[in-house]
Amino acid sequence: MTRRRHIPLLVMSVALLTATLVAGCGGGRRGDGKPRVAADIVPLAMICREVGGDRVEVEVLVPPGSSPHTYELSPGQVSFLSRADMLVLNGLGLIPWEESLPSRVGRPDLVVVRAAESVPNEELLPAVSEWSEGQGEGEAGGPRGSETYDPHLWLDPLLALRIVDAMEEGLERVDPENAGYYRERASELSARIASLHEEVLRRTAAFSHREFISFHSSWSYFARRYGLRQVGVIEELPGKEPSAGDVAALVKLARSWGVRAVFAEEQFNPRVAEAVAEETGGEVRVWTLDPLGDLGDPRKGDYCSLILYNLEIMEEALR
Ligand SMILES: [Zn+2]
Structure with missing residues (x-):
């Protein structure tokens, strides 16, 4: 009997607490529910899902089977984008239209994570159009433009580790209440990727x-x-x-x-x-x-x- 009487009070305080949390988010969350993330390509959506766990909603913009170099957004995706709290972009010209996305979303509080920005210039490889005669060799010169560097960063596990860190930072900005959760998942993922790297080293050495x-x-x-x-x-x-x-x-x-x-x-x-x-x-x-x-x-x-x-x-x- 006494327990029953307490339920409405408890429900009310949970509702109040939730309202306070949502209002206090600041970083850019919109309304209730999980932070919404739009990631340009599947591998970056994977990393985001692995760091974000069940506390984020991740939508991938270029679906499996399509090439990011040639894909065009569907109207449904444009509408998801308008509700996104965070945008994850590869950068370096992988997708011709992606640099215009933040302004298309048009929200000043949108958090944008650019995978390429987590990698220092000296670790980037020149784009094929910049290759010298020997192919594959040579340095890319000039400014960090979209055609200067090769954009396929995520396929190097050690560079992916940097992307994991950037992803964690982005999620913490969008959803600071769950920062500890994201930090823990990011460090677990980093440990898995580090041992993956060891395995790839060992197996490729035997080719x-x-x-x-x-x-x-x-x-x-x-x-x-x-x-x-x-x-x-x-x-x-x-x-x-x-x-x-x-x-x-x-x-x-x-x-x-x-x-x-x-x-x-x-x-x-x-x-x-x-x-x-x-x-x-x-x-x-x-x-x-x-x-x-x-x-x-x-x-x-x-x-x-x-x-x-x-x-x-x-x-x-x-x-
Ligand atoms: Zn490609």
């Missing part, structure tokens, strides 16, 4: 071939970290098909390096990759990698699984 050709420049950072060599790319700019002359040059390059693997990608048509492999002849084969993953696919639905999924294919291809 008997280290050179490959890839569809576009997605594996540059991964290759640098693990002593592999992306000797050439089929499409310098995604969507720009190589000419007959480009294909002939690639075939020559593949032969001179003794390349045995051409890495196609799930997001692109493998036809040209097959043509390059065929013309090179010998033991060259096409393997399909997935640099982006899929939140709904357990084989590559979180950051570490995504790297291991690709590692397994590379292991098979370069053994």
Whole structure:
């Protein structure tokens, strides 16, 4: 009897407390519920989900199977964006329209996390269009523009660690009440990524071939970290098909390096990759990698699984 009488009071104080918390958020939360995060690409959405756990709602803008280089936003996504508390962008020109997103969202209190900004310039690699004759070598000069650096940072686990830190900081700004929760999850994720790095080091060291050709420049950072060599790319700019002359040059390059693997990608048509492999002849084969993953696919639905999924294919291809 006495217990029952206390319930309405308890409910009221919880309601009051919630109202106070929501009002006190400051950082940019809108109304009740979880912070809403829009992430441009799947791997960054993965990192955000892993740090944010069940306390954030994460929407990915470029869906699995689409290429960030060519994707256009749907009206539903534009409407999610208008309600987002935080925006996660890769940067470095990966998505042509993404730099205009913060102003399209139009909220002064929007928290924007840019993955590329968590990586110092000296750790960035030049974009393919900046490669010198030797391909893959050389320094990117000039200002940090969208076309100067290679944007595929997340595929290097050690750079991903920096992205985890940036993600944690962003979530703490949006939702300071849960800062401890985010900090703990970020440090757990960082520990998993650090041991993933050790595993990739060990397994790549056992590869008997280290050179490959890839569809576009997605594996540059991964290759640098693990002593592999992306000797050439089929499409310098995604969507720009190589000419007959480009294909002939690639075939020559593949032969001179003794390349045995051409890495196609799930997001692109493998036809040209097959043509390059065929013309090179010998033991060259096409393997399909997935640099982006899929939140709904357990084989590559979180950051570490995504790297291991690709590692397994590379292991098979370069053994
Ligand atoms: Zn790409």
